[in-house]
Amino acid sequence: MRDKTFVLKGDLCYSKDPRTLETVENGYLVVLEGRSAGVFRDLPEEYRALPLEDWTGRLVIPGLTDLHVHAPQYAFRGLGMDLELLDWLEARVFPEEAKYRDLDYARKAYGIFAGDLKRGATTRACVFATAHTGATELLMDLLEDTGLVTMVGRVNMDRNCPDTIREPSAKASAEETVRWLEDTAGKYRRTKPILTPRFIPSCSDELMERLADIQRRYGLPLQSHLSENEGERAWVQELCPASRFYGDAYASFGLFGGDVRTIMAHCVLSSDEEISLIRDRGVYIAHCPQSNANLASGVAPVRRYLDADLNLGLGSDVAGGSSLSILRAMADAVQCSKLHWRLSDQSLAPLTVPEAFWLATAGGGSFFGPVGSFAPGYEVDAVVLDDSRLKTPLELTIQERLERGVYLLEDRDVIKKYGSGTALW
Amino acid sequence: MRDKTFVLKGDLCYSKDPRTLETVENGYLVVLEGRSAGVFRDLPEEYRALPLEDWTGRLVIPGLTDLHVHAPQYAFRGLGMDLELLDWLEARVFPEEAKYRDLDYARKAYGIFAGDLKRGATTRACVFATAHTGATELLMDLLEDTGLVTMVGRVNMDRNCPDTIREPSAKASAEETVRWLEDTAGKYRRTKPILTPRFIPSCSDELMERLADIQRRYGLPLQSHLSENEGERAWVQELCPASRFYGDAYASFGLFGGDVRTIMAHCVLSSDEEISLIRDRGVYIAHCPQSNANLASGVAPVRRYLDADLNLGLGSDVAGGSSLSILRAMADAVQCSKLHWRLSDQSLAPLTVPEAFWLATAGGGSFFGPVGSFAPGYEVDAVVLDDSRLKTPLELTIQERLERGVYLLEDRDVIKKYGSGTALW
Known part of the structure; x- marks a missing residue:
């Protein structure tokens, strides 16, 4: 574990809490066996011998942390976003995802x-694959090799989609899921399976019941979609007439948080009752502002979720979102919250940059444990950013450099990356 | 003029009209003395000897074309956008602009x-400087050296701003404007002065009258701001109680289009009457979606302006906008129009990518004459984009590559640039 024990020096920025950014100029982050032993203005004597x-x-x-991203959709990022969700799935997503039957592709x-x-x-991500076991395992192999820590889901879908991508039955979908879990059990250090029913419209009641059973047996976390779009929400109500609201449909199958970590992407249209259940069950919301703009879904009321202390992070939602950058997602979250404030609800103050930064780091990171901060005890995932490309005659504080960076830095400005205390490249 | 006569080969994309993109794979753009002689799938015999x-x-x-950008605000791009317009001007803009008294800065x-x-x-831009003649002339020198074609405005402002930036009187402001015009007359090939009253709240009635007089004498185009923010609009109504609406205040001084080219930035809140006057006077609207999000101003109803065949282009509005990229402005225009459709007015269909592309090219370019297209007779400003960084297993059409590029390409992906038929670097 020696390579996970060292001192990292630089202009350190991390969230103390959702509203407060901590910055230390020329500070020292002490990493012991991959975890933070603290941030110091002056390096304590006892650590001076460390590399x-x-x-x-x-x-x-x-x-x-990217809490919500569709790997197979990356191929068509930036394309065809002139439709709303349900039409977009039919016209763009399902035909592309069907190609992943072919392992070469x-x-x-x-x-x-x-x-x-x-x-x-990004150092952590929760990733949707497709309904193809082979391709999903291939994706897990590739992600394991990156050194990133990810959760990857083989997608379940047995109804309301074209034959080319629909699984033949609930039973077959469940059995294939078990095969996938057995195949990959113990195979990876950093890449873990996550149960991934696509969303209620794609999953029959029987499939959901079978998945709940699998979840109990394997203790798996779960990711899915919730209350993204009006048409989707109305459809769920038709499909699950007994449910009181969209999230209740998941809950009725025992698949809505509680003992197991659960992410629901979007929550643009969540009702008071749904929000209340999200809080009670500790469900994570993956806020995906760019996707919600691109597919004209709207803007999730993130201020409300922050004020209610919900579990909350950001998602790129590629390819509803066109950019894989979570830096960009922070800026989008702030900008969209301002438009939501202006156009929809002036009781919900816009997000601040420190709040967006918290969402992207400690907020989403906590899905993976003590991740996303430099406070003592956290696993050290760290990214070094070179902002010298952004020239200015002004003397900027570190907080200002970070703020500007949220709007203007790009993935190319990452010059070094550590995951769990190890250099990733 | 030989260097302005050549053939440019590549995957050509340009707007045929506001709604239609023309693409020619491996096409030839023939440039004769800086102007397009046409686009061809096969190079006609007569042009084969050209370089x-x-x-x-x-x-x-x-x-x-960037129809609206504040050069002195570039220093603090990406910073301090947590205020609305009027507070932001006081807290961030005026203190920074005051520094341009110092020529070294x-x-x-x-x-x-x-x-x-x-x-x-960007190959064309309409640029605000500050109220300092010396610094404005320096900016013009620097812009002339870039090879870009720009219009630059020494800003007029004689009221409602701190002493550090306010001009001492309407008379002094007008005299200094004339001195600036005389100083720079005939000095530049590509850099022209544009009359620039900051906005109604910064300019006394007497100053506006004097500027109208200067405009008549010098035949100058004009740029200013219009109907960006609620507080601003209400203030204008107080300051000009006789005006029927904000644009009417400019018109009452004879400073609202007509015979002279005029750009008004924003028009987020323009009334029916104002829109009608904008059309009658041929005023250009500089649509600045990112700035309007960052300062929580809202979203301009661009669909309405397009349908009414108004003169229309895009502006970065740095530093209300954080990015100088007009590629980014196109994506922002599409995304903001989708949120506006969803949250405010479903009678206004979202912009398409070809429409945003037209805004950024031929729409805004026309302020400079026949600029922003490759159709015969247009001055050839051309940008070569390398999109090979955006890897995908898909075979994409040129239109798809452009669409994706609008969302994902950055200034660094520009690998060659021509202005008026000359290589700029």
């Missing part, structure tokens, strides 16, 4: 996705 | 601005 990674003058931030496409994810500022 | 600039496989698009700051503008995809 020093010297990034003086560079911004050093916690690695970013999957290898090419997932190789690009994994390479770009490795290069950028 | 060939071979960009086979690269996207070649018209240079982009201005040289440093404007050098950075001009360098970055030269590097990116």
